[in-house]
Amino acid sequence: MNEFTGYKELGLVNSRDLFAKAVSGGYAIPAYNFNNLEQLQAIVMACVETASPVILQVSKGARSYANQTLLRHLAAGAVEYAAELGCEIPIVLHLDHGDSFELCKDCIETGFSSVMIDGSHLSYEDNVALTRKVVEYAHQHDVTVEGELGVLAGIEDDVHAATHTYTEPDQVEDFVGKTGVDSLAIAIGTSHGAFKFKPGEEHSIRLDILAEIEKRIPGFPIVLHGASSVPQELVQMINAHGGKLKDAIGIGEDQLREAARSAVCKINIDSDGRLAMTAAIRKVLDEKPEEFDPRKYLGPARDALKQLYMHKIVNVLGSNGKA
Ligand code: G3H
Ligand code: 13P
Ligand code: ZN
Numbered sequence: 001m002n003e004f005t006g007y008k009e010l011g012l013v014n015s016r017d018l019f020a021k022a023v024s025g026g027y028a029i030p031a032y033n034f035n036n037l038e039q040l041q042a043i044v045m046a047c048v049e050t051a052s053p054v055i056l057q058v059s060k061g062a063r064s065y066a067n068q069t070l071l072r073h074l075a076a077g078a079v080e081y082a083a084e085l086g087c088e089i090p091i092v093l094h095l096d097h098g099d100s101f102e103l104c105k106d107c108i109e110t111g112f113s114s115v116m117i118d119g120s121h122l123s124y125e126d127n128v129a130l131t132r133k134v135v136e137y138a139h140q141h142d143v144t145v146e147g148e149l150g151v152l153a154g155i156e157d158d159v160h161a162a163t164h165t166y167t168e169p170d171q172v173e174d175f176v177g178k179t180g181v182d183s184l185a186i187a188i189g190t191s192h193g194a195f196k197f198k199p200g201e202e203h204s205i206r207l208d209i210l211a212e213i214e215k216r217i218p219g220f221p222i223v224l225h226g227a228s229s230v231p232q233e234l235v236q237m238i239n240a241h242g243g244k245l246k247d248a249i250g251i252g253e254d255q256l257r258e259a260a261r262s263a264v265c266k267i268n269i270d271s272d273g274r275l276a277m278t279a280a281i282r283k284v285l286d287e288k289p290e291e292f293d294p295r296k297y298l299g300p301a302r303d304a305l306k307q308l309y310m311h312k313i314v315n316v317l318g319s320n321g322k323a
Helices: 016-025 037-050 060-066 068-085 101-109 124-140 169-179 207-216 232-240 253-261 271-287 294-317
Strands: 029-033 054-059 091-098 114-117 144-149 153-156 159-161 183-186 222-224 264-269
Touching (some): 016 029, 016 264, 029 037, 029 294, 037 054, 037 068, 054 060, 060 068, 068 091, 091 101, 114 124, 124 144, 124 169, 144 169, 169 183, 183 207, 207 222, 232 271, 253 264, 264 271, 271 294
Parallel strands (some): 054 091, 091 114, 114 144, 144 183, 183 222
């Protein structure tokens, strides 16, 4: 059996205090997914430069891609790296879309400070029971837990839902009370990936449902998944250098800004980072076909990621200066 590595030994924090401050301060903490060194470097550089707290998110797929031991050391390294860069920002290591008690437990035992148990595809009763079980174990170790109610359309790891099932405001108080979760992910029309709306369709999310949910659980930390904005300049850059992304559309930054001012205290962004990296790499390889040193294309990709992450923090989430 593996030895237990608690997140506090790694210098990480759970999300409890960060969320309380974010809700009362009217801003959201960035939850950026990572699975390699350059992404992590860009996240830490961006958050240090803007003095923002950060949630480093690891999906099940990322965990098996990058190896859990390496990821844990990278996250611990991020704490030291931030201090080296001159700002000791609070860093959470979070499991994104945990799909079983066993996976959540394993992450808690190997240094994660926060886990998501995504029972959104189960029946309400089964979601409550599974989430409650994870909360009971996690809280013994002072690890915070995110649950989910409602189903996002789009692709999330192995799960595919064709349509949205918006979160039912009438259920949230019961769910939060019965499970003991620390935060709640809701479905209000965001979705995973780079194709969130069809051309011609209205590009808006249901902020009215968010407002209803807030009325039922005032001040309770809310999480938005699928919150990439799919910047069109990145899509155009990818397509100008040999890519084929047709009709990629994201969530407007104005809508996310409005959500961040409410009880939404964690905003998940993965696809925009993928687009920024891909655009930068395609450009270098297209313009310099003789180049074969990975640092020559991963370096510009890292720079582009850092700019993107800083832009989100300052212009969309409002978490700058909150470290
Ligand atoms: O919600 C999904 C995240 O973007 C993670 O994606 O499962 O492909 O790593 P992934
Ligand atoms: P995007 O695909 O919109 O970046 O959402 C990421 C996410 O929700 C990770 O859990
Ligand atoms: Zn998600």
